[in-house]
Amino acid sequence: MRNTSKPKPGETADHAAEVVDQIRTTCCIVGAGPAGAVLALLLARQGIAVTLLEAHEDFDRDFRGDTIHPSILHIMDELGLAERLHEFRHSKLRQASFATPNGLITVADFSRVEEKFPYIMMLPQAQFLQFITGEAQRHPNFRLLLGASVQELIEDQDGVRGVRYRADDGWHEVSALLTVGTDGRSSRIRRLAGIEMNKSSPPMDVLWFRLPRKEQDPEGVLAHFGQGHALVMLDRLDEWQIAFVILKGSYGQVQAAGIEAFRSEIAKLMPEFPERAKHLNDWKQVSALVVESSRAQQWYKPGLLLIGDAAHVMSPIGGVGINYAIQDAVVAANVLTSSLRMGNVAVEELREVQRQREWPVTVIQFIQTQIQKRVIAAALQSTTALQIPAPLRLLLRIPILRDLPARVLAFGVREVHVKLAARAN
Numbered sequence: 001m002r003n004t005s006k007p008k009p010g011e012t013a014d015h016a017a018e019v020v021d022q023i024r025t026t027c028c029i030v031g032a033g034p035a036g037a038v039l040a041l042l043l044a045r046q047g048i049a050v051t052l053l054e055a056h057e058d059f060d061r062d063f064r065g066d067t068i069h070p071s072i073l074h075i076m077d078e079l080g081l082a083e084r085l086h087e088f089r090h091s092k093l094r095q096a097s098f099a100t101p102n103g104l105i106t107v108a109d110f111s112r113v114e115e116k117f118p119y120i121m122m123l124p125q126a127q128f129l130q131f132i133t134g135e136a137q138r139h140p141n142f143r144l145l146l147g148a149s150v151q152e153l154i155e156d157q158d159g160v161r162g163v164r165y166r167a168d169d170g171w172h173e174v175s176a177l178l179t180v181g182t183d184g185r186s187s188r189i190r191r192l193a194g195i196e197m198n199k200s201s202p203p204m205d206v207l208w209f210r211l212p213r214k215e216q217d218p219e220g221v222l223a224h225f226g227q228g229h230a231l232v233m234l235d236r237l238d239e240w241q242i243a244f245v246i247l248k249g250s251y252g253q254v255q256a257a258g259i260e261a262f263r264s265e266i267a268k269l270m271p272e273f274p275e276r277a278k279h280l281n282d283w284k285q286v287s288a289l290v291v292e293s294s295r296a297q298q299w300y301k302p303g304l305l306l307i308g309d310a311a312h313v314m315s316p317i318g319g320v321g322i323n324y325a326i327q328d329a330v331v332a333a334n335v336l337t338s339s340l341r342m343g344n345v346a347v348e349e350l351r352e353v354q355r356q357r358e359w360p361v362t363v364i365q366f367i368q369t370q371i372q373k374r375v376i377a378a379a380l381q382s383t384t385a386l387q388i389p390a391p392l393r394l395l396l397r398i399p400i401l402r403d404l405p406a407r408v409l410a411f412g413v414r415e416v417h418v419k420l421a422a423r424a425n
Contacts, residue, residue: 020170025051025143026340028162028176030150031183032059034125035308035325037132039180041079042333044142046420048340051174052133053148053165055183059126066122066236067093067319070110070410072326073117078418081135082117088127091219091235092119096409098223108406120319120409122236148172153179153192159302160193178345180305180332182325185292187310193301199294200369202315203377205251206289207244211276213237224269228380231269240276242266243316247380251288259283291315293365295358300350307332307353312361317368317376318409324361327416331356334419360413367408 027043029036032054040052068076068085076082096108111118136142145167152164154175162175181189190197213235222233230245244266246254254262259281267274280286295312299305308325332353339345 018171019164019173020167022173022175023051023143025049025174025176026343027051027178027180028053028174029180029182030163030189031055031181031187031308031310032129032133032144032146033182033184033308033325034129034132034322035310035329036180036182037129037136038075038326039182039307039329039332040142040144041132041136042329042418042420043337043340044136044139045079046333046337046341047139047141048337049141050136051143051145051176052136053150053163053174054144054146055149057147059129061126065316065319065322066125066234066241067322068121068123068128069320069323069412070114070117070120071323071412071415073121075326075330075416075418077116081131085123085128085131086121088123088131089237091122091237093122093220093235094119096221096223096405098225108409109403110406110410112403113407114410122234124236125322150183150188153189153304155303160304163189177303177343178305178336178340179303180307181310182306182308182329183310185309185313187306189304190296190306190310193304193306195299195301195306196297197294197313198297199292200365201248202291202293202369202372203248204245204372204380205248205291206316207246207251207254208287208289209242209244209280209285210236210239211242211279213240214273218272222272224271226265226269229265229269230376230380231266233270244269245376245380248291255283289316293368295361295365299354299358300347302347302350303345305332305336305350305353307357311354311357312365314365315368315372317371318364320364320409320412323412324357324364327360327412328353328357330416330418337420363413364408 026049029040029050029052032052036052040050043050073082076085094110095106097106133144137144147167148165150163150165153160154162154164160179162173163179164171164173181187183189219235221235224231232243234241263277263280267277270276292313293315296306299311307328309321314321314324335349335353336345339349
């Protein structure tokens with residue numbers, strides 16, 4: 001076997017003498033985000049030995065996506081977990097609206113397309129991941145390792161055979177029948193495997209921050225478009241999680257204008273309670289997201305599969321990244337469980353996972369691109385108030401068409417179901 005990473009100065013490529021321990025598992029999943037955690041749970045429920053590696057020591061990150069769409073709530077329901085998930089304190093986004101000179105426009109009303117879960121659940125992602133991995137830990141064949149930073153793939157002539165990772169106590173090795181990269185948009189697994197991405201460059205970046213929310217505030221998600229900026233407000237019970245949308249590459253100009261000018265722009269875009277902007281006092285309260293949209297040319301090689309953001313980086317439009325990542329995990333489990341049990345995963349099965357998921361991802365990325373070009377970019381470059389494009393105005397007036405945005409947001413382009421949920425104890 002060989003390692004795919006180059007040695008650092010003072011190191012040799014072979015760390016065998018330094019390895020603290022060697023773990024054998026059937027499936028090694030790298031990255032304990034939504035895709036990795038859900039895939040690990042699905043496989044563990046089927047009696048498959050799973051090792052889930054996470055580079056960080058916990059799940060707590062600033063400004064991770066907190067949206068759980070109706071399609072994911074249905075998946076949780078199929079696993080018998082939806083009721084318990086709802087016991088966590090959460091908020092519900094029942095509509096998506098934005099302000100125009102002619103008043104508030106609702107672009108998605110989930111009650112018109114969904115009965116059981118007519119909303120997007122807003123739940124801190126750390127709690128969701130703790131819940132999912134906690135369920136997985138009920139199965140003795142599941143192992144979660146935090147603080148495990150994967151540095152190398154292990155390969156032989158037949159393909160990827162596992163990973164090597166660093167922890168506080170040194171090097172470790174995990175040998176696995178299948179390695180799954182779920183380690184996000186900057187996936188190290190993808191880079192180590194030499195898998196290329198087809199990238200586009202959306203015309204915007206996003207600045208994230210939080211402001212206080214009061215009980216009498218409106219619920220759900222609100223969007224306001226101004227002259228050259230846009231602001232999206234997500235209801236998180238005690239606070240608003242806010243996305244301030246700017247032209248791509250203009251963050252330096254925003255900072256150069258000063259925090260007072262930034263607060264003033266926020267107050268103008270938040271007419272419901274402009275005084276809340278005073279709570280933003282330092283740039284340290286702001287996290288910048290460089291927006292991109294991309295897809296891996298090939299999501300697999302022998303012994304290796306990429307899913308979630310590792311395979312396709314989504315624009316934040318619609319907050320669908322988590323939705324599609326978890327749907328990837330469900331499809332991967334549906335396709336691969338039988339072969340993982342038998343101990344022989346064929347390349348054709350890895351290709352089948354990409355085949356089933358690539359088309360829905362391509363379609364939603366196309367839709368996101370059109371929204372970015374025709375609505376958001378136009379608004380960011382305009383010196384006047386936002387005007388609704390004629391095709392969108394028409395769509396919102398025709399009953400059959402007006403529900404399309406809500407349906408696409410709720411379920412994605414293709415609905416996904418768990419095929420093997422019944423085996424769990």
